Amino acid sequence: MTTAVHSAGLGRFGEFGGRYVPEALVAALEELDEFRTKAMVDPAFIGELTQLHRTYTGRPSILTAVPRFAEHCGGAQVVLKREDLNHTGSHKINNVLGQALLTRRMGKTRVIAETGAGQHGVATATAAALLGLECVVYMGKVDTERQALNVARMRLLGATVVPVEHGSQTLKDAVNEAFRDWVANVDHTHYVLGTVTGPYPFPEMVRDFHRIIGVEARAQMLDEYGRLPDAICACVGGGSNAMGIFHRFIDDAGVRLVGLEGGGEGVHSGRHASRFSGQAEPGVLHGAYTYVLQDEDGQTVESHSVSAGLDYPSVGPEHAFLRDSGRAEYYPVTDDEAMEAFRLLCRTEGIIPAIESAHALAGAMKIGRELGPSGMVLVNLSGRGDKDVHTAASWFGLLDDEATTPPGDAPRPADDEAATGGGESQT
Amino acid sequence: MTGVSEVLARTKKEGRAALIGYLPTGFPTVEQSIEAMVAMAQSGADIVEVGLPYTDPLMDGPVIQTAATKALENGVRVADVFDAAAAITQAGSAAVVMTYWNPVLRFGVDTFAAKLRESGASGLITPDLVPDEAGEWITASDDHDLDRIFLVAPSSTPQRLASTTAATRGFVYAASLMGVTGARDSVGDQAQVLVERTREVTDLPVCVGLGVSTPEQAHQVARFADGVIVGSALVRCLLEADSFAAGLDELRSLTGRLADGVRRT
Numbered sequence: 001m002t003t004a005v006h007s008a009g010l011g012r013f014g015e016f017g018g019r020y021v022p023e024a025l026v027a028a029l030e031e032l033d034e035f036r037t038k039a040m041v042d043p044a045f046i047g048e049l050t051q052l053h054r055t056y057t058g059r060p061s062i063l064t065a066v067p068r069f070a071e072h073c074g075g076a077q078v079v080l081k082r083e084d085l086n087h088t089g090s091h092k093i094n095n096v097l098g099q100a101l102l103t104r105r106m107g108k109t110r111v112i113a114e115t116g117a118g119q120h121g122v123a124t125a126t127a128a129a130l131l132g133l134e135c136v137v138y139m140g141k142v143d144t145e146r147q148a149l150n151v152a153r154m155r156l157l158g159a160t161v162v163p164v165e166h167g168s169q170t171l172k173d174a175v176n177e178a179f180r181d182w183v184a185n186v187d188h189t190h191y192v193l194g195t196v197t198g199p200y201p202f203p204e205m206v207r208d209f210h211r212i213i214g215v216e217a218r219a220q221m222l223d224e225y226g227r228l229p230d231a232i233c234a235c236v237g238g239g240s241n242a243m244g245i246f247h248r249f250i251d252d253a254g255v256r257l258v259g260l261e262g263g264g265e266g267v268h269s270g271r272h273a274s275r276f277s278g279q280a281e282p283g284v285l286h287g288a289y290t291y292v293l294q295d296e297d298g299q300t301v302e303s304h305s306v307s308a309g310l311d312y313p314s315v316g317p318e319h320a321f322l323r324d325s326g327r328a329e330y331y332p333v334t335d336d337e338a339m340e341a342f343r344l345l346c347r348t349e350g351i352i353p354a355i356e357s358a359h360a361l362a363g364a365m366k367i368g369r370e371l372g373p374s375g376m377v378l379v380n381l382s383g384r385g386d387k388d389v390h391t392a393a394s395w396f397g398l399l400d401d402e403a404t405t406p407p408g409d410a411p412r413p414a415d416d417e418a419a420t421g422g423g424e425s426q427t
Numbered sequence: 428m429t430g431v432s433e434v435l436a437r438t439k440k441e442g443r444a445a446l447i448g449y450l451p452t453g454f455p456t457v458e459q460s461i462e463a464m465v466a467m468a469q470s471g472a473d474i475v476e477v478g479l480p481y482t483d484p485l486m487d488g489p490v491i492q493t494a495a496t497k498a499l500e501n502g503v504r505v506a507d508v509f510d511a512a513a514a515i516t517q518a519g520s521a522a523v524v525m526t527y528w529n530p531v532l533r534f535g536v537d538t539f540a541a542k543l544r545e546s547g548a549s550g551l552i553t554p555d556l557v558p559d560e561a562g563e564w565i566t567a568s569d570d571h572d573l574d575r576i577f578l579v580a581p582s583s584t585p586q587r588l589a590s591t592t593a594a595t596r597g598f599v600y601a602a603s604l605m606g607v608t609g610a611r612d613s614v615g616d617q618a619q620v621l622v623e624r625t626r627e628v629t630d631l632p633v634c635v636g637l638g639v640s641t642p643e644q645a646h647q648v649a650r651f652a653d654g655v656i657v658g659s660a661l662v663r664c665l666l667e668a669d670s671f672a673a674g675l676d677e678l679r680s681l682t683g684r685l686a687d688g689v690r691r692t
Contacts, residue, residue, distance in 0.1 A: 022580070023557055023583055024602060026580075180488075185605075283533055297504055300483055
C-alpha cells in the first residue's frame with residue numbers, strides 16, 4: 001500500500017491532477033502558486049490566518065462523543081469533529097479565509113466563487129466582506145431557486161449572485177461560468193475555488209487550508225481518548241472536508257480513511273454522484289485529471305444526490321490517488337440511507353447535521369457494524385443542517401401545510417426530479 | 428507540409444491573411460453541419476475549423492455553447508468530426524479540429540490521431556490543453572504527422588510564448604483578448620501586441636481569434652496577422668435563421684464578406 005502522497009511535479013498525485021486550462025489562466029495560476037508557497041512559510045501570513053481562525057472562525061472545533069447515535073453503529077464508539085460549529089456553518093470557512101488573505105497579498109480586489117447550493121458562496125461572501133473585497137458568486141439557476149435563503153444571505157453580505165442558466169444549471173455549470181469570468185478578469189480577480197479539485201495549485205492549496213481539521217482532530221483524539229480512531233468517515237463531493245481530515249492521518253496505517261459519496265437513488269439506477277462506484281473513468285474536468293462521470297465520448301454525465309454539495313460529476317485528484325493506491329476507501333450512500341442517518345442524529349443527540357455530513361454518518365453506521373463494540377469511528381461533521389431544515393422537513397413529511405414550503409424547495413422523494421440539491425456544498 | 432501549412436504559405440505568397448472559419452459539428456444536424464462547413468470553404472474560408480461539441484466548454488461564449496449543446500442533444504458523436512474533416516478535405520480545403528481535451532482522451536489519443544490523419548485533417552486546436560500537459564498528444568501528433576495548434580494569450584509570459592510556440596506546429600493561435608469566444612465591438616490593441624510578441628519568438632504563422640466578427644474587424648486584423656479566425660459570428664448565421672436554408676445563405680454571404688475583408692488592401 002502506498003501511504004505517501006505524491007506531490008512532486010506540477011500538482012500530480014500519482015497520475016492524477018495537473019493543469020488542464022486555457023493558456024490565458026496559466027500566468028494567474030503561476031502567480032497564485034508563487035504567492036501561496038511563500039505565504040505558507042511566512043510567519044506573518046500563518047499568524048494572521050491562525051488569529052482569524054481563533055477569533056473569527058471559532059477554532060479549534062471540538063470533538064463530541066455521540067453514544068446514543070452510536071447504539072445504531074454496531075456498538076462502536078462514535079466521535080464527531082464539529083466543523084458545523086464554525087462561523088458560517090461549515091468547514092468551508094477554513095479555505096476561504098486563507099484564499100481571501102492570499103487575494104489581498106496578490107493585490108487583487110475582486111473574488112469570484114462557484115457554489116452548489118450556497119455554503120461555499122456564503123463563506124466567500126463572508127470573507128470578502130471581512131477583507132473589503134468585491135465578490136461575485138456563480139450558482140446554478142436551479143440551485144438559486146431551491147436555496148433562495150442562501151442567495152439572500154450572500155446578498156446581505158454584499159455579494160452579487162449570478163444565476164447560471166447553461167447546462168444542468170447546477171454546480172458543474174457554476175464552475176464553468178466562474179472559469180469564464182476568471183479568464184476575462186484575471187488581472188484583478190482571484191477565483192476562490194471551493195474544493196480540492198481544479199488545476200494545480202488548487203487541489204494542494206485547498207487541502208492545506210483544510211488540513212487544520214485533521215491536525216486538530218488527531219491531537220484531540222490522543223489528548224481526550226488516548227488513542228487514534230480505527231476509522232475516519234467523511235462525505236466526498238469535490239472532497240475538501242474529507243481531504244482536510246484525512247491528510248494528517250495518511251501515515252497512520254491503522255486508521256481506515258473512508259469517503260462517502262452521494263449514492264443518490266443507487267449506483268445501478270444511473271442517478272447518483274458516485275465517481276468511484278459508478279460509470280466514472282479517469283478523465284479531465286475543470287482543470288484536473290481525475291475520476292469523472294462521463295459517457296463513452298468523454299462528455300460529462302449529470303450526477304444526482306439529495307445533497308447539492310455532493311452532486312458533482314468529478315472528484316479531487318488526490319482522492320483519486322488515495323483510492324487507486326488503496327489508502328482510502330470510498331462507498332456510495334443512497335439518499336434514503338443519508339436521510340435516515342440525518343434523522344437519527346437529530347433524535348439521539350440533538351444535533352441537526354448538514355445532509356452532506358449525514359452521508360458520513362451513514363458511513364459510520366456501516367463501518368461501526370464492521371468494527372463492533374471495540375471500534376472507534378471519527379466522523380467529520382462538515383456542516384450544520386440549518387439550511388437543510390426545509391428539505392428534511394419535506395422529506396419526512398413534517399410540514400403542516402405545503403404552503404409553508406419555500407418556493408422551489410425540495411419536496412418528498414416521490415416527486416423525483418426536484419428531490420435533488422437540497423443541501424449546500426459541504427464537501 | 429500539411430494542408431494548413433500549405434494554405435498559410437499560399438496566402439502569405441498572395442500577400443494576405445487567411446480566413447479561418449469555425450463551426451461546430453452536429454449543429455443543426457451532422458449532415459447539415461458538414462454541408463455548412465463545405466459551403467463556408469466554397470465561399471472563401473481558406474481553412475475550416477471543425478468544432479467537436481463538448482459539455483463543458485470553458486473557453487466558449489453563449490453562441491457557440493448554445494449550438495454545441497444542441498448538437499449534443501441531437502446526438503453528435505466524436506467520430507462525426509472525422510466525417511466532417513473528410514468532407515472538407517475532399518472539397519479541396521484544409522481542415523483542423525478544435526476540441527477540448529477530454530473527448531480525445533476518452534477516445535484514445537493515438538486512435539484519435541490515426542482517425543484524424545485518415546480524414547485528411549491537418550491537426551488539432553486544443554483550448555484547454557497547454558504543451559505542459561500534452562506529452563501524449565505531442566507523441567501522437569509526431570507519429571501521425573499532425574499539426575498541434577496551441578494557444579497563446581495576452582497574459583502569456585515571454586518564457587511561455589517561447590515554450591508554447593516551440594511545441595506548436597501549423598500555426599500559433601493568438602487569443603486576441605482575455606475572455607471567451609464571442610463577437611466584440613472592437614478587436615482592441617492587445618491582439619496586435621500579442622502577434623508582435625509572438626513573432627519575436629517564432630517564425631510560425633500567427634492567426635488571431637476571439638472577438639472577430641465583422642468584415643471590417645477581419646480587415647483590421649489581417650493587416651498584422653497571418654490568419655483571421657471567426658467563430659461566433661458564423662455560428663450565429665445558423666443559430667438565428669428561420670430555416671437551415673436561410674442560415675446557409677447568410678453563412679455564405681458573411682463568409683464572402685469576411686473573405687473580402689482579409690483581401691482588402
